[in-house]
Amino acid sequence: MIQLIQASTYFQVVSLAAMVDAGLLPEAERRVLVLANGSQMPEITTPLRGNPGFEALAARFDDVVDLGELLWPRRPGQFNPRNEELPLFEKLLRHRWDLGAGQVSLVLESIQVNPAQxxxxxxFDAPISVHSDGLMSYGPTRNKLSVQMTQRLRETIHIDLVPGLEPMLLLEAPVQRKVLRLEPLAAVFAELAAAAGPAGLDLPQGAALVVGQYLGSLGILDTARELELHHHMLLAAREAGAGSVVFKPHPSAGTTAALQLRARAESLGLEFRILHTDLLAETVITLMSPLVVISCFSTALISAKYMLGTPVIAVGTGDLLQELSPYQNSNRIPVSIVDALLVQELATPAEAGPDDELTPLLRAVAYCMQYRNLPGLREDAAAFLESNYSSFAAHFKRRRLAALDLPPTWAHPSRANRSRVWGRSIKRRALRVGSRSLEKLARTLQETSSRVSR
Structure with a gap:
């Protein structure tokens, strides 16, 4: 059977290579790596094929194809064929990718959205495995899947980024769980670091590494507040004893923010270097052995701590837990994980054993996020909140608890506050409805005027 393996980021290509090395992918006669660049601005970012070390990773697969090149100028995330077009696209892909007429199997990521869907x-009849590379796999499925798709799901394959933590992705489906341990993944990053060599980057030893996150693109923070967040990361670096900082900006971030941050660093007496490289943060950490890695809720914080054994500092997670909107924002679980582990200093499930607090916390958060899809978690969520709300209040919003009638009732907003909130919500909805009504009236008047003029 031919296996199509979809990857939308370079980190996924690395993790898939580690999964091949560990023998975790389903058996197949031929493996085809399908590149589907998930960047919001693929035109100005490095293509997946252009990343350093790609050829060595691609050698683990029989073929490599690029869905983005086939769909251009449409982006992979916009690929949503109509039902009547599905047979046509199947013929096209089988022809272009030399798949023949036999059955294929799929190894997909982000099964809730396109292009995976x-x-x-x-x-339509291919068995489906779901691979996941980051912290989002620990969160609930964002959208309800059709019965036809759920019946084809066979397994999930996730990285054990938080040792011992079980993912909640596809918790509602009867799937087998496969775990990629950190050792095979660390070996692949060591391979990439050896191929890159330290001389090319001339990385300073003993500096703090600040990993930037482009939160503006997610609509979470505006430019000014994102700059302040990075400023607090510089303060954390200085407090940790670093005299110099290497800043690795997000690939989609502009140069202005980094230059503004340089001025902030110099005012704090810190040497500052902007690192422009397509190397992943984990490869950079392997090369430079930083004094500390600092970020907000980047996956690099968790992989640095548990995979590479590097000290880490998380900055701004408490504020971000309150900023994320709506409550079911898929970034909530990653932020909760980083805050719980690195700020509240909870033990991982593997370390805590029967005293594990992280798992019940995240299951309670997941229920509040996707209560319709996960009704079976209600009882456990209520019990956790009844006993532990005071310690973990930052992870929950009082209005959400009130709306779901979850304990503790003393934390629910007062009736007056709820009335004001609901009043504002009703007003916003009325304005939207009114706007649509005016647009409809304007179109009707325009059509009538056109008919009269004729």
């Missing part, structure tokens, strides 16, 4: 719809 589009590929699953095109190959």
């Amino acid at each position: 589009a590929l699953a719809r095109i190959f």
Whole structure:
């Protein structure tokens, strides 16, 4: 059987290579790596094929194809064929990717959205495995999947980023869980670091590494507040004893923010270097052995701590837990994980054993996020909140608890506050409805005027 393996980021290509090395992917006669660049601005970011070390990673697969090149100028995330187009696209992909007429199997990521869903719809009878590379796999499924797709799900394959923590992705489906341990992944990063060599980057030893996150693109923070967040990261670096800082900006971030941050660093007496490289943060950490890695809720914090054994500092997670909106924002679980582990200093499930607090916390958060899809978690969530709300209040919003009638009732907003909130919500909805009504009236008047003029 031919296996199509979709990857939308370079980190996924690395993790898939480690999964091949560890023998975790389903058996297949031929493995085809399908590149589907998930960047919001693929035109100005490095193509997946252009990343350093790609050829060595690609050698683990039989073929490499690029869905983005085939769909251009449409981006992979916009690929959403109509039902009547599915047979046509199946013929096209089988022809262009030399798949023949036999059955294929799929190894997809982000099964809730396109292009993963589009590929699953095109190959309508293919068994599906879901791979996940980051912290979002520990969160609940964002959208309810169709019965036809759920019946084809076979397994999930996730990285054991938080040792011992079970993912909640596809918790509602009867899937087998496969775990990629950190050792095979660390070996792949060591391979990439050896190929890159330290001389090319001339990285300072003993500096703090600040990993930037482009939160503006997510609509979470505006530019000014994002700059302040990075400023607090510089303060954390100085407090940790660093005299110099290497700043690795997000690939989608502009140069202005980094230059502003340089001025902030110099005012704090810190040497500052902007690191422009396509190397992943984990490869950079392997090369430079930083004094400390600092970020907000980047996956690099968790992989640095548990995979590479590097000290880490998380900055701004408490504020971000309150800023995320709506409550079911898929970034909430990653932020909660980083805050719980690195700020509240909870032990991982592997370390805590029967005293594990992280798992019940995240299951309570997941229920509040996706209560319709996960009704079976209500009882456990209520019990956790009844006993532990005071210690973990930052992870929950009082209005959400009130709306779901969850304990503790003393934390629910007062009736007056709720009335004001609901009043504002009703007013916003009325304005939206009114706007749509005015637009409809304007179109009607325009059509009538056109008919009269004729």
